[in-house]
């Protein structure tokens with residue numbers, strides 16, 4: 139989280155994480171038009187010809203004010219394909235909140251588990267853990283015929299019991315709800331930081 143007391147601006151970084159093709163880019167594409175044009179920047183997609191994320195997707199949005207501070211959010215996705223290991227870690231650096239987009243397909247069970255382990259290792263390298271960073275689990279692709287039971291996904295991926303949402307990102311179902319659950323958690327942290335900033339301004 140970056141606080142500029144001079145500009146009265148507080149910037150929060152949210153990263154969408156998860157295995158390849160789970161729907162991270164789709165989430166950002168759906169989320170972007172939900173913000174009024176004057177409050178959002180362009181959606182940037184750095185991808186391959188086949189639309190797989192190569193580096194990241196990104197857009198900034200202004201949420202509003204807390205006290206005398208404007209709150210800006212930088213939304214990012216990581217590339218899910220396993221060989222983009224180093225890029226994922228670079229994008230994750232400095233994240234204040236994480237959305238883990240899991241693929242509900244039975245075929246992706248191992249990929250989900252591997253991505254969770256990859257995330258935990260990446261957080262550990264930054265001196266963080268799932269317990270130390272606000273996060274939300276999204277059970278995406280609920281429309282698939284072979285979608286795993288949500289209770290199974292919870293047991294498999296979210297034994298810590300963090301907030302979770304069922305979603306069909308392609309139909310824009312659960313996308314905004316996921317973000318709201320994360321922002322609820324982040325806003326608590328933001329309010330504490332703003333109080334510190336206000337104290338510096340006073």
Ligand SMILES: Nc1nc2c(ncn2[C@@H]2O[C@H](COP(=O)(O)OP(=O)(O)OP(=O)(O)O)[C@@H](O)[C@H]2O)c(=O)[nH]1
Nearest residue numbers: 158159160161162163164191217218279306307308
């Ligand atoms: N059936 C179904 N397909 C989905 C859903 N969400 C995303 N998809 C599809 O899954 C494919 C991959 O979606 P992306 O959003 O590009 O996935 P990604 O996680 O960004 O993939 P990487 O960038 O490679 O990590 C696309 O064809 C999407 O249309 C969903 O809820 N249901």
Ligand SMILES: [Mg+2]
Nearest residue numbers: 162163190191
């Ligand atoms: Mg992508």
